[in-house]
Amino acid sequence: MINACLISISLVLFFFFSWFSLVSIIEKEPLAFKRSLLLAIILPLPFILLFASSFQFKELLSLILFGLIVLSIFALLIPINFSKNTGCENPQSQIDERNTMFSRRELTNKTEKFESYYKNNPEYLAIDNDWRKKPGLMSEKSSMYSPLAFTAADASFFTIESLRNQVTGDVNTTKKNFSNIEYTQFIKKWSKKLGAINMGVCELQKHHLYSYRGRGKEYGNKVENNHKYAIAFTVEMDKDFLATGPAGPTLMESAQQYLNSGIIAIQVAKFIRELGYEACAHIDGDYEVVCPLVARDAGLGEIGRMGLLMTPKLGPRIRIAVVTTNLPLLINKRKPDYTVQSFCAICKKCANVCPSQAISKNNKIEIEGINRWQINQEKCFSYWCTSGTDCGRCMSVCPYSHPNNLLHNMVRWGIKNSVIFRHFALFMDDFFYGRKPKPAKIPAWLNIFPK
Ligand code: SF4
Ligand code: SF4
Known part of the structure; x- marks a missing residue:
């Protein structure tokens, strides 16, 4: 025996x-x-x-x-969990998109917008002028410049831009008559057929909406959106491309998945308008909503240390697009998973590898009534202006970002199940993948320079 x-x-x-x-x-x-x-x-x-x-x-x-x-x-x-709700999870006031880095980077010196923004927010002027001196996103002078990868990313962003006038449109005057269950199931199955990893629905709430628009021709407009529902879609970012971050392929992949998620949102919004209901797609560069908050409330994941949506099977390795609509839909009842933040509390891997030290290594603090971590968006963006890419190092090393397969799903199950397992999983992740994993080698076909 x-x-x-x-x-x-x-x-x-x-x-x-x-x-x-x-x-x-x-x-x-x-x-x-x-x-x-x-x-x-x-x-x-x-x-x-x-x-x-x-x-x-x-x-x-x-x-x-x-x-x-x-x-x-x-x-x-043995299931042992001390993870619990740490209070209010929704911002007490709406976020003004004009304060985001994507908006601030569009401000041009000596224009009326520029003067007005920094008159109202003088605390950002010196910080922003600092990163303005750097080469900038997709610049030939940036440290990660890669001619083919940058040009490919630019082509994806160009395609996204050409889609921006398709986010809304005329609504069919004849309504189709299906049940909310039939509509929801159809959109869920169809969006997955179109390439989404997951789709969820929630009621559109005030904290989902920006207070003011901060990008493009809508700059400075108050956000008015009376739709009842929001549908969030997630698409996967390729692990191999992301693993090279902060090198060029990570930017290519970001742009590609902004495009892919945006196309799904535009198709679904158009489909809903044809059914006779209002619908608007929210895609890269044209958002009225804060996508991670919508996706969280639609049951697609939790917000982690990086401030990104952490999905159950791919972690932060996703991009999100949203459709807001009045089509009657069945909402997903969110089941909060406090084990994600419990794991983030001990992990800190993203914070350790961040080249700009933009991710907090400390405990959560109260910001606008929510107990949470907040990344330093200025430091992060400043690094992007040096590297020329959107970096993605933090997403790539996150233990939740491992592929969706039996081996890693067993670990994800254990992390959710027990606080002891969470410590064990972190120890093993460090042992097998390194505490500060190095970026992966750039595939040869992506790493060529003109002779
Ligand atoms: S790397 Fe660790 S701390 Fe950072 S988001 Fe992922 S699990 Fe949380
Ligand atoms: S994208 Fe890069 S610079 Fe920005 S927070 Fe992540 S690791 Fe840091």
């Missing part, structure tokens, strides 16, 4: 870590591959040696080992 147990344990360890190393090769994770292969060889050894020995206390030692293994498994798998 003892011998059978010893052999079984050594086989389980061997096959588990061999499988891990195989998955790591597929995921192009060299450190995880080496370390899991090493464990596949080393960990079964004590059990095999014990099996082969005729050592006097073999039975006693085996029993102690079995006991320790069983206790560890119990400790990791």
